[in-house]
Amino acid sequence: MTLRVLMVCMGNICRSPTAEGVLRAKLEAAGLGREVEVDSAGTHGHYHAGEAPDPRAVKHAAARGYEIGKLRARRLVDEDFERFDWLIAMDDDNLAFMQSAAPAGSAVRIGLLLEHARRHAGVREVPDPYYGAPAGFEHVLDLVEDACDGLVEALRGAGNFSGKT
Secondary structure, X not given: OOEEEEEEEOOOOOHHHHHHHHHHHHHXXXXXXXXXEEEEEEOOHHHOOOXXXXXXXXXXXXXXXOOOOOOOOOXXXXXXXXXXXXXXXXXXXXXXXXXXXXOOOOOXXXXXXXXXXXXXXXXXXXXXXXXXXHHHHHHHHHHHHHHHHHHXXXXXXXXXXXXXX
């Protein structure tokens, strides 16, 4: 059984590609890289469609060992509600957008990434670092790494995978 996870933010150039790269790496480390497919999209991805992630996101991710520079932005499309098992939003605005766009009767699980955080309990949203200082990209990585640790365990349980711990 393969699970499919889509990370979603607004433009798909900062937060969601960062989350895609981090989750891929954590799944590989957990022995689940072949069992879970990961992608990312933006609710308003037409602004940046086809673009690489923000160079600052690429730089900060690379400093922690995550390769996201080859990813390309795309917009969330109707087929994503059928293709993916989990749609994971970075913030409440994108969560609400996906909830309102989901077709009636859709089985896709829609939620916030930080629902899976362990060390950052009580924080709901991954803030958009686009207009801020470089420290914002580090903060995003701190939040995303924490939440992806919890998400890997949730995916392991949902897929009934063994994998290594």
